[in-house]
Amino acid sequence: MRILFAGPERLWEPYNDALPKALAAVGISADLAMDHPPSEVDWIVYAPDGPLSDFSPFTRAKGVLSLWAGVERIVSNPTLRLPLARMVDDGLRHGMVEWVLGHVLRHHLGLDAHILHQDGVWRHEPPKLAQDRPVTILGLGELGLACAGALSAVGFPVTGWSRRPKEDPRLIRTLAGLDQLQNSLEDAEIVVLLMPLTAETENLMDRRRLSWPAPGFVLLNPGRGALIDDDALLDALGSGQVGHATLDVFRTEPLPPDHPFWAHPRVTVTPHIAADTRVSTAARVIAENVRRGQAGEPLLYLVDRTAGY
Secondary structure, eight states: OEEEEESOHHHHHHHHHHHHHHHHHTTOOOEEESOOOGGGOSEEEEOTTSSOOOOTTOSSOOEEEESSSOOTTTTTOTTOOSOEEOOOOHHHHHHHHHHHHHHHHHHHHTHHHHHHOOOSOOOOOOOOOGGGSOEEEEOOSHHHHHHHHHHHHHTOOEEEEESSOOOOTTSSEEEESGGGHHHHHTTOSEEEEOOOOOTTTTTOBOHHHHTSSOTTEEEEEOSOGGGBOHHHHHHHHHHTSEEEEEESOOSSSSOOTTOHHHHOTTEEEOOSOTTOOOHHHHHHHHHHHHHHHHHTOOOTTBOOTTTTO
């Protein structure tokens, strides 16, 4: 079996070490390379920042296994007619939960005031309990549900919203569809964006929708940069409707040095680190999907092209 590694050169060495071991663990021996002739490739391990954009020569391949959770940069590729699986693995899941939980607690507890303003003034102002701080998560996929579970376990009342109905006993309520978006956001003091980027979700948080949560709410975006209208967010920060925005993803990455987010006193920029793909765990997911494909079993995390994720 021949597997093409169609990722960036910088990732070749770690995956060339980890992936054969993960494949061997599920009973598969494969020839992994970056230069297999397209007509001889059985599986494609892919990353959007790699060299591959034309999938039409891969006439023998059984599927494309992405190293990224997001698929917006490949799902509409007209040359891609193969099954496409996105990456969901324990490393991504744990990384996202830790980032979201850490930043929610930071804002909930008001840690910045204590860390950044040691001015000798004793201000006895205890924070609310988590049970009194409503949180809304937009997006109830694998990562959204994992974050919702962690926040609920701490005591936050979590509302979940998705485009399609979903249920989870850990959430106080789950809402679905654009007609219920306002209801899900009203009174939220912390909003977490974990939606995929599609034509329907681009600029989801526009000027009107940023006005729906509680005044001074905190916005966390570890999902996709284009979920937010940047100009509308800056205006909402200026008016105080948004008290703080902690952003991990952006329309242009790296975020340009002159972008106003960098210098804004109520914006925290983190450099797309909330849910990075870890080689060791991602290799196991790739290996399991190859095993499944070879055995005629359904692939994990198969992308629905019509939905865009």
